[in-house]
Each structure stands twice: as C-alpha cells, then as structure tokens.
Amino acid sequence: MADKSDLKAELERKKQRLAEIREEKKRKEEERKKRDVRSQKSEAVPEDSDLDHKRRETEALLQSIGISPEPPLDRLHDDGPPSNAVKLFLISRSRTQRLGPSKITQVDFQPRELVTYSKETQTPLAVLQSEDEDEDEEILEPAPQLVPEPREEEGKQEAKEAPPRELTEEEKQQMLHSDEFLIFFDCTIRVMERALAEDSDIFFDYSGRDLDDKEGDIQAGSNLSFNRLFYDEHWSRHRVVTCLDWSPQYPELMVASYNNNEGAPHDPDGVALVWNMKFKKTTPDYIFHCQSSVVSVGFARFHPNLVVGGTYSGQIVLWDNRSHRRTPAQRTPLSASAHTHPVYCVNVVGTQNANNLITVSTDGKMCSWSLDMLSQPQESMELVYNRSKPVAVTCMAFPASDVNNFVVGSEEGAVYTASRHGSKAGIGEMFEGHQGPVTGISCHNAVGPIDFSHLFVTSSFDWTVKLWNTKHNKPLYSFEDNADYVYDVMWSPVHPALFAAVDGMGRLDLWNLNSDTEVPAASVTMEGCPALNRVRWAPTGREVAVGDSEGRVWIYDVGELAVPHAEDWTRLVRTLAEIRANRSDAEEEAASQLAG
Known part of the structure; x- marks a missing residue:
C-alpha cells in the first residue's frame, strides 16, 4: 500500500512539472510574438523630418516651463483606428493648465470736463428796453451747472460722517510740549504778528491830489524825523539799554542788550532782544537772556545766525536763533584763563574764512576766540601801558579793513592805540585830552576817494566829544556843546564828515564837520529827557538808533543829511587843514601868553 501511494504522489509531481513547462513555453512564445510585432512597427515608421524634430523640441521647451502643448492635427488623423484619435484628443483636452498670477495694469481716464462760462460787458443802464432785448432775455437760459460725480459726493458724505477723534488731555499736553510744535508755533506767530502789524495806506491817491498835504513832510526830509520806537512791556520795563x-x-x-530789572528778581538778569525794522510789529523777533547782565552785544559777522554778548560777570555768551531756546548755545567758563571782569567790548573781525571774536574786559585783558569753541581763548594778552600800568578798557574800535590795530578808551580818561600781533603787540601810544572816563569811541569807516581811517572820535564824562588823529597824541578838536555826560559817539558809515553823539539829557546831535564845528547840524531831544546810553548808525546810513535809560530804543530817519556828495571828501580835507591851522595859532598864542 505504501508503494502505491508513493507512486501516485510521484506521478502527480511530474504532471505538475509538465504543466509548468508548458506554461513557461507558452509565455515565451507570446513574448516572442510581441517582440516581432514591435519590431515590425518600428520598421514601418519613417524617419523624423526636420519639422517633427523642431516640433518635439518646442514641446519639450514648453513642458519645461509648465505649459502642455496641444497635440498636432496630423497626430489626430493617425493611421490607427478612429477611436484612438478621438481618445488622444479627449485626453489632451482634459489636461489641466497650470495657472499663475499675472500683473494687470489698470488705466483710468478722467471724464471729459464740461466748462461753461458767461461773458459780460459794461454798458450804460437803459431805462426802457426794446422788444428785441426782451426776446433775447427769454431765449437765454441759465448755464448748466456741473454735476459732481457720485464718487465725490460719497467721499464728502463719508468725510462729514466721520468727525476727527477727540484728543485726550495727555495727548494735547504732549503735542504742545513737543519740539516740532514749539518750532512751528515760534515761526508762525512771528509771521502772524508781522501781517497784523502792517498798516498800508489803502486810500493813497496816485493821481497827485495828496501831494499838497504831504508837501510839508517832503520839505522836512532834511532834518531828523522820528521813525518808530521799540519797547516791550515785559522785557524792556525798568531796564537800561546797554548796547x-x-x-x-x-x-x-x-x-539791543539790557541790564537787570531790580523789580523782577525772578526774571533773568541779562536780556538781548532782536528787533525788526522791516515790519511794524511791536514785539521782538527773538528774545535771548542769560544769568548775568548783558553789557555788550553784537551780531557775529560772517555768521548770520549767531549773536554774541558780553556780561557783567565776565562770561562771553553765544545765542543761536536757529534754536527755539532762549538761553545761550555756548558760553565761556568763569576761570582765570578767560575774563573775570565786565566785558564792555565784543567785536568779530577778519574775513569769511578766517575770523575771530575779540573781547576786552575792564581789567585790561584781551582775548581772541573761535566761535566754534568758547571753552578757552585762542590768544590772551594783558593790555599794560609801559609794562606797569594796566589799562581798564571801557570801549574799543577797529579802523576800516584792519584786523590787527585798534584803539581803546579807558576809565582814567586816556585813549590808547594797540596791536594784536607784531613786534609792538599790546598797548602803543597814549592820547591824553579827556578829563573823565571815555564812554565811546568810533573810527572813521566811510569808504571814498580819500582815506580818513586815521581819524577817530571819542566821548567822555567831561561833557565833550573830541576828534583825534592816530598820528598825533593831542586832540584835533573838541566839541563842547553838551551840558551833561556824553555817553556815546559814532561816525556815519557813508558820510565822511558826519557823526552822531548822545548825552545824559536825552539829546541826539548830528555833527557835520563840513558845515559847522561849533553847533550840531541837527539835534533832537527825546520825550521825557531820559539819559541816552548808546547810538548806532544803520548800515545804510539813513537811520540812527538810540537806546535810553528806560529800556526804549528810538529810531530816527536822518534824511538828506546822511546823503554824501562828491565834494564832501575834499571839503573835509580843507576843514581838517583849517582845524590844524587854528590849533597851531591857539598853541602859539598860549605859548606867548606863558612867555609874557
């Protein structure tokens, strides 16, 4: 039994093996047939033409950038069955296209604007109108009004519906104290004050009917005439104009600089106000102050935004009008290397590219500063006469176009020449003639065909004004028409023979050496007779400014007196010759009286 079952199993294995061999043979036969069919098809296809080759390259390029090309029409009409062509077409149509963002340029064209206007002409008013005119009036229709676009109306409605947000109190205070608002408000309020202060004569008649009324004013142009007054109720009250x-x-x-106000101890002691002649506003353009009384002030030449001040404590302060702060932008230290006494003299000399600030204090110390750095002076010099006598300087002046040589007035009444550099640096010659402290000094600065830069005038507490020549140590002439202290004097910047002087009785005198040397050519007394401390000519020479002891600055028009003529230069030469001759005669007469 066991042998039969083993035989049967062996037969089954052999049958299975034969079946596998048949299947393998059949599979190989089918593969061979497929290869034959494939080879026959490849032989039947003709070689690609150049057009097909370029088409395939184009399709490959389009596919590389994400674009599926449409199949060519000749492939749709293939030799194959129609069903394959239809299927290929449907497949190509069903392919999804790749989408991406693209830039769209939108152009808006404004609607054509319809402009209408009416034209009129001036005709006499007729009482009766003709029938034709009535018919014309009936025919005329009112001009059509432009209808605003709906978008504009909607925008206006939205603007009306949305009111601005109310700021909180904290936001308001933060905005009011911001630097941007302070700068804007400071500039804007100055412009508004100028506009409100303007007072133009809108009724002026250009036909000439007003000339009869103005004839008196035209004839009065040869004398001093009041122009305006500068005074601030808060900053000028109870202060003295010092410079x-x-x-x-x-x-x-x-x-204008001012000293301290004893009635307002909480206000700054020193004040400098910048006034504007161009506009009729009554308030200063800029207000500067510091902790010490300002006894001298001046615009920094070649630096239009800077104002320099000398104080009673000895400090030099520098204000900048580009800053909205009123305190100094720079100041010198209170040390032995700088000034420790009142500085009554400040002057910027030099050229645009090389200039210095020259200061002199009453202890006789002269310092030269750079306006870029006031921490220490560039140069320092002790003004001493004969190497033993310190000079207490009260005033200083430089001749025209000279940055090295200068003249100074002193408390003891003497006048000195001095130099900044050179072998004779320091105090040079001494000029004696005044019997009191010298209060003012001015060099001849008028430019003309003849050089008079060697001339200078001085004022003093001895009630006199004296004319000097740097080549002689005795005064050329003494003007003795005043009855009080003469506080200041200044040559005209344009007229060779004209200078101004002010005294303690409120009198302003204009002296013209070519017309008279005994009495002033013009004189005016201020209202209330306050003491006049300072006088300064305008750069044009047509106005003169005067500061008094009550904080007021008076501006006077000089008129025709300030206009120089061609013969004034030669006339001044003759006048000086006559003065020298008279002085020589007086000296000889005095010598003969002493001898007799």
Whole structure:
C-alpha cells in the first residue's frame, strides 16, 4: 500500500512539472510574438523630418516651463483606428493648465470736463428796453451747472460722517510740549504778528491830489524825523539799554542788550532782544537772556545766525536763533584763563574764512576766540601801558579793513592805540585830552576817494566829544556843546564828515564837520529827557538808533543829511587843514601868553 501511494504522489509531481513547462513555453512564445510585432512597427515608421524634430523640441521647451502643448492635427488623423484619435484628443483636452498670477495694469481716464462760462460787458443802464432785448432775455437760459460725480459726493458724505477723534488731555499736553510744535508755533506767530502789524495806506491817491498835504513832510526830509520806537512791556520795563548793534547780513535787524530789572528778581538778569525794522510789529523777533547782565552785544559777522554778548560777570555768551531756546548755545567758563571782569567790548573781525571774536574786559585783558569753541581763548594778552600800568578798557574800535590795530578808551580818561600781533603787540601810544572816563569811541569807516581811517572820535564824562588823529597824541578838536555826560559817539558809515553823539539829557546831535564845528547840524531831544546810553548808525546810513535809560530804543530817519556828495571828501580835507591851522595859532598864542 505504501508503494502505491508513493507512486501516485510521484506521478502527480511530474504532471505538475509538465504543466509548468508548458506554461513557461507558452509565455515565451507570446513574448516572442510581441517582440516581432514591435519590431515590425518600428520598421514601418519613417524617419523624423526636420519639422517633427523642431516640433518635439518646442514641446519639450514648453513642458519645461509648465505649459502642455496641444497635440498636432496630423497626430489626430493617425493611421490607427478612429477611436484612438478621438481618445488622444479627449485626453489632451482634459489636461489641466497650470495657472499663475499675472500683473494687470489698470488705466483710468478722467471724464471729459464740461466748462461753461458767461461773458459780460459794461454798458450804460437803459431805462426802457426794446422788444428785441426782451426776446433775447427769454431765449437765454441759465448755464448748466456741473454735476459732481457720485464718487465725490460719497467721499464728502463719508468725510462729514466721520468727525476727527477727540484728543485726550495727555495727548494735547504732549503735542504742545513737543519740539516740532514749539518750532512751528515760534515761526508762525512771528509771521502772524508781522501781517497784523502792517498798516498800508489803502486810500493813497496816485493821481497827485495828496501831494499838497504831504508837501510839508517832503520839505522836512532834511532834518531828523522820528521813525518808530521799540519797547516791550515785559522785557524792556525798568531796564537800561546797554548796547546796540545792526546786523551786517540783514540790514533791517537790530539787537539791543539790557541790564537787570531790580523789580523782577525772578526774571533773568541779562536780556538781548532782536528787533525788526522791516515790519511794524511791536514785539521782538527773538528774545535771548542769560544769568548775568548783558553789557555788550553784537551780531557775529560772517555768521548770520549767531549773536554774541558780553556780561557783567565776565562770561562771553553765544545765542543761536536757529534754536527755539532762549538761553545761550555756548558760553565761556568763569576761570582765570578767560575774563573775570565786565566785558564792555565784543567785536568779530577778519574775513569769511578766517575770523575771530575779540573781547576786552575792564581789567585790561584781551582775548581772541573761535566761535566754534568758547571753552578757552585762542590768544590772551594783558593790555599794560609801559609794562606797569594796566589799562581798564571801557570801549574799543577797529579802523576800516584792519584786523590787527585798534584803539581803546579807558576809565582814567586816556585813549590808547594797540596791536594784536607784531613786534609792538599790546598797548602803543597814549592820547591824553579827556578829563573823565571815555564812554565811546568810533573810527572813521566811510569808504571814498580819500582815506580818513586815521581819524577817530571819542566821548567822555567831561561833557565833550573830541576828534583825534592816530598820528598825533593831542586832540584835533573838541566839541563842547553838551551840558551833561556824553555817553556815546559814532561816525556815519557813508558820510565822511558826519557823526552822531548822545548825552545824559536825552539829546541826539548830528555833527557835520563840513558845515559847522561849533553847533550840531541837527539835534533832537527825546520825550521825557531820559539819559541816552548808546547810538548806532544803520548800515545804510539813513537811520540812527538810540537806546535810553528806560529800556526804549528810538529810531530816527536822518534824511538828506546822511546823503554824501562828491565834494564832501575834499571839503573835509580843507576843514581838517583849517582845524590844524587854528590849533597851531591857539598853541602859539598860549605859548606867548606863558612867555609874557
């Protein structure tokens, strides 16, 4: 039994093996047939033409950038059965296209604007109108009004519906104290004050009917005439004007310095106000102050935004009108290397590219500063006469176009020449003639065909004004028409023979050496007779500014007196010759009386 079952199993295995061989043979036969059919098809396909080759390259390029090309029409009409072509077409149509963002340029064209206007002409008013005119009036229709676009109306409605948000109190205070608002408000309020203060004569008649009324004013142009008064109720009240100066860059600007107000101990002791002649506003353009009384002030030449001040404590302060702060932008230290006494003299000399600030204090110390750095002076010099006598300087002046040589007045009444550099640096010659402290000094600065830069005038507490020549140590002439202290004097910047002087009785005198040397050519007394401390000519020479002891600055028009003529230069030469001759005669007469 066991042998039969083993035989049967062996037969079954052999049958299974034969079936597997048959299947393998059949599979190989089918594969061979498929290979034959495939080879026959490849032989039947003709070689690609150049057009097909380029088409395939184009399709490959399009596919590389994400574009599936449409199948060519000749492939749709294939030799194969129609069903295959239709299927290929449907497959190509069913392929999804790749989408991506693209830039769209939108152009809006404004609607054509319809402009209508009416034209009129001036005709006499007729009482009766003709029938034709009535018919014309009936035919005329009112001009059509432009209808605003719906978008504009909607925008206006939205703007009306949305009111601005109410700021909180904290936001308001933060905005009011911001630097941007302070700068904007400071500039804007100055412009508004100028506009409100203007007072133009809108009724002026250009036909000439007003000339009869103005004839008196035209004839009065040869004398001093009041122009305006500068006074601020808060900053000028109970203060004394200590110095004046006109801006060399902006002729309409003038700065005035003031000392302390004893009635207002909480206000700053020193004040400097910048006034504007161009506009009729009654408030200063700029207000500067510091902790010590300002006894001298001046615009920094070649630096139009800077104002320099000398204080009673000895500090030099520098204000900048580009800053909205009123305190100094720079100041010198209170040390032995700088000034420790009142500085009554400040002057910027030099050229545009090389200039210095020259200061002199009453202890006889002269310092030269750079306006870029006031921490220490560039140069320092002790003004001593004969190497033993310190000079207490009260005033200083430089001749025209000279930055090295200068003249100074002193408390003891003597006048000195001095130099900044060279072998004779320091105090040079001494000029004696005054019997009191010298209060003012001015060099001849008028430019003309003849050089008079060697001339200078001085004022003093001895009630006199004296004319000097740097080549002689005795005064050429003494003007003795005043009855009080003469506080200041200044040559005209344009007229060779004209200078101004002010005294303690409120009198302003204009002296013209070519017309008379005994009495002034013009004189005016201020209202209330206050003591006049300072006088300064405007750069044009047509106005003169005067500061008094009550904090007021008076501006007077000089008129025709200030206009120089061609013969004034030669006439001054003759006048000086006559003065020298008279002085020689007086000296000889005095010598003969002493001898007799």
